Amino acid sequence: MFDEAPSDAWAIRFGDGAPAEADRLGRFFAHRSVRRFTPDPVPEALVRALIGAAQSAATSSNLQLWSVVTVQEASRRKRMAELCAGQGHVEGAAWFLAFVADHYRLRHALAGTQDEPDALGTTEMFTVSAIDAALAAERLVCAAESVGLGICYIGAMRNDPVGVAELLGLPHGTIGLFGLCLGWPDETKPAEIKPRLLPDEVWHRETYRTGSVAEYDERMAAFYESQGMDASIPWSRRSGRRTQHRGVGSRHAWGAILRERGFCTGDEEP
Ligand SMILES: Cc1cc2nc3c(=O)[nH]c(=O)nc-3n(C[C@H](O)[C@H](O)[C@H](O)COP(=O)(O)O)c2cc1C
Known part of the structure; x- marks a missing residue:
């Protein structure tokens, strides 16, 4: 079970092609x-x-x-x-x-x-x-x-x-x-494997730069739909709601x- 090839797991996770080296990392993406x-x-x-x-x-x-x-x-x-x-x-x-x-x-x-x-x-x-x-x-x-x-x-x-x-x-x-x-x-x-932000969104080279989560909101909307969840509320807004209350x-x-x-x-x- 959960035995996707690393490149397939990567594609589900990030929606794009895996780097050449990904295959060496076994099932870490799954x-x-x-x-x-x-x-x-x-x-x-x-x-x-x-x-x-x-x-x-x-x-x-x-x-x-x-x-x-x-x-x-x-x-x-x-x-x-x-x-x-x-x-x-x-x-x-x-x-x-x-x-x-x-x-x-x-x-x-x-x-x-x-x-x-x-x-x-x-x-x-x-x-x-x-x-x-x-x-x-x-x-x-x-x-x-x-x-x-x-x-x-x-x-x-x-x-x-x-x-x-x-x-x-x-x-x-x-x-x-x-x-x-x-x-x-x-x-x-x-x-199911849940999509994540693109690696370039969390990887800052040398200094921090402000990015955007718009692309991820779109991919997560497709994931929510596949899970029968309300796709009209984007990940960023859901995350905002989760962090609005005091726990x-x-x-x-x-x-x-x-x-x-x-x-x-x-x-x-x-
Ligand atoms: C520190 C921590 C606490 C978590 N607490 C819960 C929890 O109480 N209940 C639950 O069902 N999932 C919990 N999760 C799982 C997260 O919801 C899950 O990792 C996240 O949605 C990403 O999904 P994935 O692990 O399937 O990739 C927790 C994860 C972490 C890392």
Whole structure:
């Protein structure tokens, strides 16, 4: 499944011809979020290997300021789905992985020593853990997709960070960043490759230059139509609407919740 040739996946993604080198990049262009899974199990040994792949990502100063908590027990998964806006794929995936920014492990390891990591309280250090967690997750995703698994990230795990912390037993100095559904894609309801902005729209050479998203709005309109969605509202307007409100649940209070959990409390004036 999802085995388009790289050049075909590129054409769907960008609507134009793939560069000559694209064929060397295997199935990297064929990602799509999968929200319908088969009930087939994903062996724990495979998940363990995938977590090792995640840990093989680069990590700032080798600090490894992230953790992952899997939620498998049925009633706890149901609760996680509730916390994530009731999304069915959170309950239906073979595995659910919660990626966590983790300053606790290092603080705990060094408690009472002369090397207590005081500067972990800066916003910079929260950013480090968020970047590290995202890099690790995406490496896990690439590894998972290479063996035919499907994934869907779950940002809705930030709707109720306190509820998530309770469910996962997260100590002070940790916070859930995003979830990941993992399982075998349901071939009877396949997900489609979603178009992206042209590479030249996101690739600025030497200095930033203002571009235009008009071409992408047009390609996305065709995609919306193919998906039975309202094609009259362009991607840019949809994106504007999505970023007009202050976020679902307590997302608008993310900064305050971060500080309550021990992050971003130690910044100094520039
Ligand atoms: C950090 C992050 C959070 C996301 N949160 C959700 C989510 O809560 N629910 C969902 O169904 N999809 C979620 N997605 C998937 C995006 O909607 C999806 O990646 C995007 O629409 C592009 O589609 P594609 O992944 O199929 O290319 C998330 C993706 C990312 C990277």
